Amino acid sequence: MKTVFTTGEAAKVCKVSQQTIIRCFDNGQLKGFRVPGSRFRRIPREALYKFMKDNGIPTEALESGKRKVLLVDDDLELVELIQKVLEEDGRFEVRVANNGFDAGMMVKEYRPDLIILDVMLPDINGKEVCQRVRADNTLEDVRILCISGMIEEDKIQELKLAGADDFLHKPFDIEDLIDRMCGQLEMEPLSASA
Amino acid sequence: VTHRCLATLRKDVCPGGRCSEASLNNVIEGAIAVTAAPAETAVQLPWLAPGVASLVALTRPDQPASWTAVITDPAAVLLLLRQIPHDHPHEPFRPLSHAAAALRLASDLLGRPQAGVLDQMHSAVPSVFAIGRDIAATARAVARASGRVNQECAAVAGLLAPLGWLALTAAGPDAVAACLTDEMLSTQPDATQIKHFGATTAEVARRLSRRWDLPAWLVAVIGYPDLPAGLAQTFGGDSALIAAIHAAVHLTAAGNNHSFGLTVGTPLEEALAHLGIEAEKVVVPSPTAAEPPCSNPYSAPLLRELLELAAENADRRELHLVPRLESEIDRLHRLLLNQRAGESIRLKAQKLAALAEFAAGAGHEINNPLAVISGQAQYLLTLEADSDRQKALRTVVHQTQRVHQILTDLMQFAKPSRPQKQPIDLRDTARDVADSLVDLAAGRKVRVELLLPDERCATDGDAKQISTAVASLLRNAIEAAPADGWARLRLDPAGESLRILVEDSGPGPAANHAEHLFDPFFSGRAAGRGRGLGLATAWRLVREHGGDLAYEPVPGGPTRFVMTFPRLVDPPAVQPMAA
Numbered sequence: 001m002k003t004v005f006t007t008g009e010a011a012k013v014c015k016v017s018q019q020t021i022i023r024c025f026d027n028g029q030l031k032g033f034r035v036p037g038s039r040f041r042r043i044p045r046e047a048l049y050k051f052m053k054d055n056g057i058p059t060e061a062l063e064s065g066k067r068k069v070l071l072v073d074d075d076l077e078l079v080e081l082i083q084k085v086l087e088e089d090g091r092f093e094v095r096v097a098n099n100g101f102d103a104g105m106m107v108k109e110y111r112p113d114l115i116i117l118d119v120m121l122p123d124i125n126g127k128e129v130c131q132r133v134r135a136d137n138t139l140e141d142v143r144i145l146c147i148s149g150m151i152e153e154d155k156i157q158e159l160k161l162a163g164a165d166d167f168l169h170k171p172f173d174i175e176d177l178i179d180r181m182c183g184q185l186e187m188e189p190l191s192a193s194a
Numbered sequence: 195v196t197h198r199c200l201a202t203l204r205k206d207v208c209p210g211g212r213c214s215e216a217s218l219n220n221v222i223e224g225a226i227a228v229t230a231a232p233a234e235t236a237v238q239l240p241w242l243a244p245g246v247a248s249l250v251a252l253t254r255p256d257q258p259a260s261w262t263a264v265i266t267d268p269a270a271v272l273l274l275l276r277q278i279p280h281d282h283p284h285e286p287f288r289p290l291s292h293a294a295a296a297l298r299l300a301s302d303l304l305g306r307p308q309a310g311v312l313d314q315m316h317s318a319v320p321s322v323f324a325i326g327r328d329i330a331a332t333a334r335a336v337a338r339a340s341g342r343v344n345q346e347c348a349a350v351a352g353l354l355a356p357l358g359w360l361a362l363t364a365a366g367p368d369a370v371a372a373c374l375t376d377e378m379l380s381t382q383p384d385a386t387q388i389k390h391f392g393a394t395t396a397e398v399a400r401r402l403s404r405r406w407d408l409p410a411w412l413v414a415v416i417g418y419p420d421l422p423a424g425l426a427q428t429f430g431g432d433s434a435l436i437a438a439i440h441a442a443v444h445l446t447a448a449g450n451n452h453s454f455g456l457t458v459g460t461p462l463e464e465a466l467a468h469l470g471i472e473a474e475k476v477v478v479p480s481p482t483a484a485e486p487p488c489s490n491p492y493s494a495p496l497l498r499e500l501l502e503l504a505a506e507n508a509d510r511r512e513l514h515l516v517p518r519l520e521s522e523i524d525r526l527h528r529l530l531l532n533q534r535a536g537e538s539i540r541l542k543a544q545k546l547a548a549l550a551e552f553a554a555g556a557g558h559e560i561n562n563p564l565a566v567i568s569g570q571a572q573y574l575l576t577l578e579a580d581s582d583r584q585k586a587l588r589t590v591v592h593q594t595q596r597v598h599q600i601l602t603d604l605m606q607f608a609k610p611s612r613p614q615k616q617p618i619d620l621r622d623t624a625r626d627v628a629d630s631l632v633d634l635a636a637g638r639k640v641r642v643e644l645l646l647p648d649e650r651c652a653t654d655g656d657a658k659q660i661s662t663a664v665a666s667l668l669r670n671a672i673e674a675a676p677a678d679g680w681a682r683l684r685l686d687p688a689g690e691s692l693r694i695l696v697e698d699s700g701p702g703p704a705a706n707h708a709e710h711l712f713d714p715f716f717s718g719r720a721a722g723r724g725r726g727l728g729l730a731t732a733w734r735l736v737r738e739h740g741g742d743l744a745y746e747p748v749p750g751g752p753t754r755f756v757m758t759f760p761r762l763v764d765p766p767a768v769q770p771m772a773a
Contacts, residue, residue, distance in 0.1 A: 075562050078565055081573060084573070085569075085573060148558070149557050149559070151557035151561070151601055151602050170565035171565040171568035171594045172569075173591075
């Protein structure tokens with residue numbers, strides 16, 4: 001379990017801006033320390049928990065300490081595999097949608113930190129999912145990592161223009177997938193599974 | 195028998211028996227000549243002598259008015275048609291292209307004793323001329339109405355339909371005049387003609403058309419008028435043309451109330467039905483008043499000299515014509531080649547589009563299961579302690595990546611992404627590519643040489659794509675070169691283009707494989723050369739940049755591939771190549 005948070009991570013857990021966390025840290029509302037030899041702020045888990053309780057911020061996110069991932073793919077065997085790997089990693093909470101419609105519903109309800117999105121879905125295509133997510137202001141923090149067997153370079157570019165943050169070709173290296181997820185979520189790469 | 199006949203004749207000519215033997219014989223021979231001559235003489239005619247005006251017109255075959263002058267003179271038309279090869283089809287119909295040969299024949303015949311002249315002073319001549327002209331005009335109208343027959347052909351065939359009459363008029367105009375006024379002609383045409391000429395006009399026409407070697411399509415019309423169109427066709431005729439002439443003969447006879455003893459083998463209704471026209475649709479021209487027939491060419495001074503000169507000139511023109519025709523043929527040949535090249539480019543584009551579609555579809559269908567295979571193998575690998583099994587699982591993962599790469603390469607060949615062009619210096623490209631392949635070359639003990647000019651070699655291109663293309667070629671060269679051999683990358687600015695030459699000391703492709711070198715997955719390559727999609731992709735990427743890639747055989751020299759890129763003259767700024 002994560003014991004120390006950066007201001008960015010704390011902001012995500014509390015669902016407030018990083019500036020707010022920094023202001024509260026600096027005026028003493030949120031206790032913490034600075035990394036020796038630098039000015040980087042760090043917040044211990046207990047301090048963050050107290051801060052959230054004091055300010056009426058729901059604490060489930062901190063309690064699980066896990067980043068929420070929505071996995072959208074119609075290939076059940078691949079979904080099962082990725083889900084298993086991510087859960088064994090321990091840092092992620094995973095929910096699954098098998099089509100674009102379900103994905104749309106779950107994004108609103110589940111509010112994931114990251115969507116792993118297969119581009120070729122049976123109903124609506126991934127580009128449209130990207131566009132819809134990006135059109136919703138309340139979802140602007142959601143990161144989108146597309147995966148696809150698609151090999152047309154031009155289409156991959158279109159996808160990035162539609163709002164995808166990253167793209168991974170199938171078949172992929174699972175470590176590479178987790179590294180990229182960490183990159184998008186500003187997490188330290190590979191600690192649990194290493 | 196002869197004696198008895200002569201005796202009878204003597205009694206008829208000289209009932210009193212007082213005439214001398216010699217004078218009697220003269221009279222009798224004359225009588226025999228008169229009665230037997232017309233048909234016999236007609237079929238021996240060397241030609242029908244054209245009028246002076248139409249012969250002069252033949253000396254200027256290029257002028258538009260010439261044909262108008264010629265077509266009114268059946269003798270001149272005959273002279274021309276005799277020059278057309280017997281088996282030549284009636285279309286395209288360009289009789290004036292034979293004017294020079296016709297002039298030579300005319301000049302030759304005019305140098306011999308007079309023959310075949312239609313005596314313009316004789317009363318029979320205008321009538322016979324009129325028959326031909328009327329049939330010609332009607333045949334032209336029928337041809338126009340049907341749209342299936344060349345009008346000029348129809349007019350010519352109509353004009354010459356009464357060839358027998360024309361020849362007989364030249365041979366014995368008195369007999370023709372007598373026959374035309376014979377009341378029996380309309381009811382018993384053949385018997386009446388035989389009575390007057392010793393043969394039918396059709397027989398005379400048939401024999402002359404053979405002797406003068408007229409084209410088969412014309413022989414079928416004028417030599418076998420009494421056969422139905424379908425049958426006359428077996429003599430090399432055109433059934434539509436024959437039907438048109440037969441219809442014209444019927445219609446002309448109806449218009450003139452006189453058939454001139456011309457019998458044709460196809461009934462009017464049948465002929466019109468064959469042509470797909472109704473009788474009302476044909477506007478039959480009213481019979482022409484016979485114009486004064488042509489003048490005697492034998493009595494025109496200097497005509498022969500003019501004809502010879504014209505024939506010579508025509509020969510000279512034809513000499514000039516040969517190179518002109520040859521260049522025309524070359525031009526047509528080039529056009530044909532261009533068209534075929536265009537066809538093959540279109541075909542190639544279609545093939546590439548189909549391949550791109552296939553690769554895109556296959557990419558999705560194949561990469562998804564590959565992701566599961568690879569993912570499961572990777573998962574098992576994290577749990578596996580046994581090193582042999584770990585190795586096996588790594589192989590599974592690696593091979594799925596290989597399949598994925600093949601599909602990606604195939605896509606890059608079939609449908610490369612649009613080049614992101616910017617000015618680049620190909621010298622940078624060449625250096626970077628050579629650097630990137632140093633390890634491969636060292637591993638194979640192949641020396642890589644890089645020859646670059648001092649001047650800037652700028653082109654407008656996608657740095658990454660051009661690097662891919664150059665790298666494919668250099669890799670191919672390194673892989674094909676023998677151990678301790680060499681591979682060379684040379685950049686040669688040549689005017690408005692830039693040439694990148696990639697050479698190696700390995701054996702070149704077999705001659706019959708050269709054209710397939712850039713085909714994806716072509717399997718007949720020399721060992722080590724151009725496996726996979728490298729060459730094909732290089733070719734494609736270079737073409738996308740408006741350049742070209744070719745294998746250039748060097749007899750006895752190295753194996754050489756040449757890439758050509760358009761040169762960017764005076765580029766604004768050459769960007770350093772993207773990594």
